[in-house]
Amino acid sequence: MSGRFSVTYHVRGSAAEIEARARGIAVEQSVEMPVAAIRDQTVLSEIVGRVERIEDLGDGVFAVDIGLAVATVGDDAGQLLNMVFGNTSLHDDVVLADIAIPDSLVRLFGGPRHGIAGLRARLGVPRRALTASALKPQGLASGGLAALAAQMARGGLDFIKDDHGLADQSYARFAERVRACAAAVGREVRASGHPTRYVPSLSGNLDQLRVQAGLALDLGLDCVLVAPMICGLATLQALVREFPGLAWLAHPSMGGVGRIAPELLIGKLFPLLGADAVIFPSFGGRFGYSRRTCGGLAENARRGGGMRAALPVAAGGMTLDRTGEILDFYGPDTMLLIGGNLLMAGERISVEAARFVGAVSGHVFE
């Protein structure tokens, strides 16, 4: 745990002031005090952040690389976020653009335990893109959600995940709901032979998440969903270590826009901590991420860099009629998640799900 790692910030400012501003960030994200008041030579040489590069990106934006000491991270994912963006997140002229994650942190956090290969193996689908839909709306009782899950499974989807709004509410308690949905999907799997995975959404604090993950395991499930920016990165880190048999899908809730580049937060950091698949709002839906952002995010997730490849999951208002376009853009190492658009089919949802599965299976890449 020695040496430095490089963090890239995009800073709005003027050429005349950028050097001072860069030094300000280097101090804020390391010792957070006037360097002139530091007497300790080791702190001065090893701990104080260092400006490594300033590049004018045009339009009043500069890329600033700061070298931070790996030792300041300790072995905690929360502290990693604290060190790379904690106080600087309070400055509105700075975006956290990228981190060159060093091997020491890859070894420490471990990356995806299953990744694309592990998810494909669960489904017995070696090559084609993967399909998913979401159980909604919240407010339905467990029986209604389970019935919907069965209908979706009948269409042959690969993954059926809980909406991230499904938690442990009075109208559908986690344990009851997950039991019912797991049983419903299990029945369809036995009938169809296609090993559709039901993916419950876990929520709450570490104690509660642990109980929920344990219940998922007890029910024979092997994939779960969690929102790392809601539960905290340290919580994800702990869960992934404690439940290595589960594949972890990361939901982007509270991922923000613009202040942390999605390519970094969702594409790199969630996988670093063990997310096997990362859900993100794709271009072409109801969110505003550009093609370039989405492409970069998917590429980061798959690239690994000493880690297993994580599966990018394009979501957020995807529609069946755009399946071909979306798949051509992302390629086959992708999961396409269509939620609301499938749900519009009402009673015909199994047929519509099967049409979705057929479109993905039959897609011939450009």
Next chain:
Amino acid sequence: MSGRFSVTYHVRGSAAEIEARARGIAVEQSVEMPVAAIRDQTVLSEIVGRVERIEDLGDGVFAVDIGLAVATVGDDAGQLLNMVFGNTSLHDDVVLADIAIPDSLVRLFGGPRHGIAGLRARLGVPRRALTASALKPQGLASGGLAALAAQMARGGLDFIKDDHGLADQSYARFAERVRACAAAVGREVRASGHPTRYVPSLSGNLDQLRVQAGLALDLGLDCVLVAPMICGLATLQALVREFPGLAWLAHPSMGGVGRIAPELLIGKLFPLLGADAVIFPSFGGRFGYSRRTCGGLAENARRGGGMRAALPVAAGGMTLDRTGEILDFYGPDTMLLIGGNLLMAGERISVEAARFVGAVSGHVFE
């Protein structure tokens, strides 16, 4: 847990499109699917978010009030954040501006367990503003930090908190560091009679935080610091419940700028979950919050609204020469935290700390 609570978003857009956009947010933050595809009458009447008000604020910004169902929050603080801003945090035209926190959520989460009155009682300081400084830089060994803590305590400060960068790093392990600093401050307190509080910064996952909070209690400490946006709101919720004897200071790390109004996040939500004091970057330092934002944040923290009042802690580049101005702005129910500016005094830090204490004690409000 029935009924709705009102969430205010500030949305950039045009008058022609704001109604549709408002309905879009109401759906995104509740059922997250096409309303036309929902058959369940209870979901339609009780769960789907409702646009309650749209007000043109000028300059292309609209205030939109959405009524969300209290039932969707369950009893989890993470889920509260998920419901009020989870997916909408991914839309860059929306700022989460405010929440009218209903009594049911105040009862559920409980608010500050000690608040301003409890913190004042610990110090035996009924009226004047409170003083604090921060132990820095990280990278120092435990002995160096403890020596600094002793020097600061000798000046008569009320609170000496760890820098939020101090975690459980190899160069100063949490247990060793906190023991050393607690002992050093304890010796000064016995000598001076002024009950200075040493406030360790806790970090990691819930298991680790629990061990750290337990150690703090064992050492006779009764105030701790945590960063809710790093550890997760559900984690703070659990800690406050489990350690009701500790007073909890909230650090704003990863609090972002602009996407969640600081008046809400730091001024209302952290106290709702039990933060007794909230640290924030005040105007007049090295961060950009306006006077208006800072004033609103402090007012929200103190107002309580069925909860105990939480103590606003003005920080982030405060200097001794501005003590009078800052105190006149915030009034006496305030803690002023001066870190780096005191540390510039080097060996003279006890004298400088005493000067700070004298300036606050002797301040005559305008």
